[in-house]
Amino acid sequence: MSPQKESRSGNGLIHPEASKSKLLLAEDPPHKDVDLIPGSVMDGLTVEANEPPYMVTKWRWMILSLFVLFSASNSMQWTQYTIIQDVVTNYYGVSGNLVSWTSMVYMITYVPLIFPASWLLSRTGLRVTTIIGSLGTCLGAWLKVFSVPQDMFWLGFMGQTVVAMSQVFILNVPPRLAAVWFGADQVSSACSIGVFGNQLGVALGFVLPPMIVRATGTIEQIGADFQVMFYLVAGVTSVLFVLILLFFKAAPSTPPSAAADMGSSLDSNFLQSIKKLMTNRNYVLLLISYGLNVGVFYAISTLLNQLVLMYYPGANEDAGRIGLVMVVAGMIGSVMCGLILDKTHRFKETTLAVYAASAVGMVVFTFTLNCGVIGVVYLSSILLGFFMNGYLPVGFEFASEVTYPEPEGTTSGILNAVVQIFGILLTLLYEWMLSAVHDRWANLTLCALLVLGTAITAAIRPDLRRQAAEAKA
Template identity: 65%
Template sequence: MSAEYVGLPGAKEAAASVTAVPTHQAIECRVYRRRWLILILFVVYSMSNAMQWIQYSIIGNIVSKFYSVPSSLVDWTSMIYMLSYITLVFPGSWILDKWGIRVAVVIGALGTCLGSWLKVASAQPDRFAIAFAGHTIVAISQVFILSVPARLAAVWFGSDQVSSACSIGVFGNQLGVAIGFVLPPMMVPNSENLSTIGADLSLMYYSIAIFTSVLLGFILIFFQGAPPLPPSPAQAVQRAAENTGFLESVKRLILNPGYILLLLSYGINVGVFYAISTLLNEIVLTYFPGREVDAGRIGLVMVFAGMLGSVMCGMILDKTHKFKETTLAVYGFSLVGMIIYTFTLSCGYIGVVYLTAGLLGFFMTGYLPVGFEFAAELTYPEPEGTSAGLLNGAAQIFGIIFTMFYRWVLEEAGDLWANITLSAALLVGTILTASIKSDLRRQAAHAKNPQP
């Protein structure tokens, strides 16, 4: 059987190297029960890394006082996650493709554990450099996390469960971010006594280091890269396929004008969210002094609301297949949410801040799967992992730029103008999204070739 990719530029070339399985051969497939253990281990592993992303920034005033470092240096504990991904995404993807899931996960778990233990030695006021070094190692390890969920789901789960498994895999990272918002303010409350802060930091460091060590042991013992038999015929074909080459795929993506517009708009949206998350502690304490715990809980509300938004947006896409319309609507509501958040911070009621931050998180984080799916439509038949990886890279670049710019405007003109500039950036992103041509190539392929 042959399939024609009619009207899809580059599709024939991209599919030319795929080795088809002859129809007269039986494809032996099997779904293994241990797939759930593999998925759960990955979720916990992803969580253990993501929970450390905002670990210092969410208690930035306490960290700055204890280590006697400027707030801008504390901001870099968040931005080092973004910088590490930007610089190492290609080597990380190559290791995942070349050596498989188990090697990538073991390297990431080992790095997360090593960085966590290095932080244990940093619970002294003159050891911020050690804390930052340990945090950097943990940040580098996330390169071996963000690209894994889709691969793991395809390798282990059948066609009727692969999307759900991928969503659960991504959920681990979001859950870790949520824990990272709420745990440090609870474990390290503000105090005028530096010895008390040091003891609390030490307890937090030891707790995370022991947890990541136990997790590393479980991964070494139980985690497998791939089952002996593929879980579906599609995975069997993929195992037999020859890759057309990562660089060739990237070249086709950057020549796709719709995808480039989406790349920019996606980077702006997620970059704004990163900037808000990084400086959330400082913004909240400006209006509600001494409410570090509330700053963490507000971040938690943002992430949990975003999880709900992700699920609902995914369901809407499955029901309607209105990819551009949904993307534009979610982006527009993100802009509206940012404007509401900007002009209600000074109202004096922290409950209002919880509400507006939750609204903002619902749309900004809910935008993530919408952007990935729209990219898959615009770039079909390119691998979804490649298009999503470049979107993540753009988000990290914009995250660093917006965080540094947000900090500068905050110090020079105050939080009102800082938030207005982010709102203006979201307005630009909305215009870029509206300019994208709704070229739904994957849907066209489904219509022309209903049978795989």
């Protein structure tokens, strides 16, 4: 690609003669918030300046905020049944294993659907896929509204499946959205905030169901509680769908960074991208290590209610709150890690440090779970969640670095597909070990897997291709 890039006006028209001119006014610093108003007197104006022709728009924050809320509305339904597993089994008369599948269906549907979803994202852009995902999340939530009768659990499971299928238009979006809308000095932070939305939803999914659906009460009272919970979620997802339909945009009128500009100009072939990714040594190692880390978190989250009640009978709300503090701590860790990456660009070192700390956190959680003081379990959960959830955006960004200029949606899509496979396998293994060899050995097995993941991460070479592209530009 020629180093002299064509600049673009606010209406997206290319000025062929603009290789010597810049789109920013002379007094505008690089990446300053600029709002271009189509049809204004400034539209199409080019001015000689020394600054780079890349700028960001204030719209990016609204786009990111809408995505965060949309992502949260989907992920909050992930543990909607499992965190109150004892109530669901008693009310609907179904097995605990079937309730666990309401969580695992998120993982199962993701694997086959992520490839067409990634292809659609690369072809149609962020707006179309986000609208589809928001619509599916809304429809699935409304199906659950009609599943309150005790013989209608199958309909609730169907609604959960529709919501789970919609997840394929969410998990792989944060690095893509960050790259399309944010400048090079904010892209990691934006990605971490995008992941923050998913974690916010998981946190709400841990805490709200035990608060709304009472573990004790008559069948009629429990049914009324389910009705309130389902209507609440359906109402929120409906409002978000309308907002996304009205305000969510696919991309800004001008690229925010050199890497985004060069990446958007490449004619990417989806199958060719997959082939390149699968022959990228660093990416394959990251797939394994990332899958182990997030798979462990999925296993713990799915069976947290069972794990806590094993040592603290009757602590239904505490199980939800422990999940909440674990995720909230991870949300803080995600944002902090994003800021660190933007400031230092030390992707390999940050990834390795956070991964190793996750393993340490899991060891602490393992040996404090049965201490008899539930407050200690809260503290160990904070430590575990801070690093394990904080690792999510770090892994995303490291993957984008070592695979550039392959589309971020494809890169993160495959990453999450592997996560779902690991999540299913580790959840089934963890569930079996909890009943067969008790929790201590089950948790120690997860600790060993995190240690293995740390060693694999150490073997990844810091081939930061996106940073190199920015520096070259």
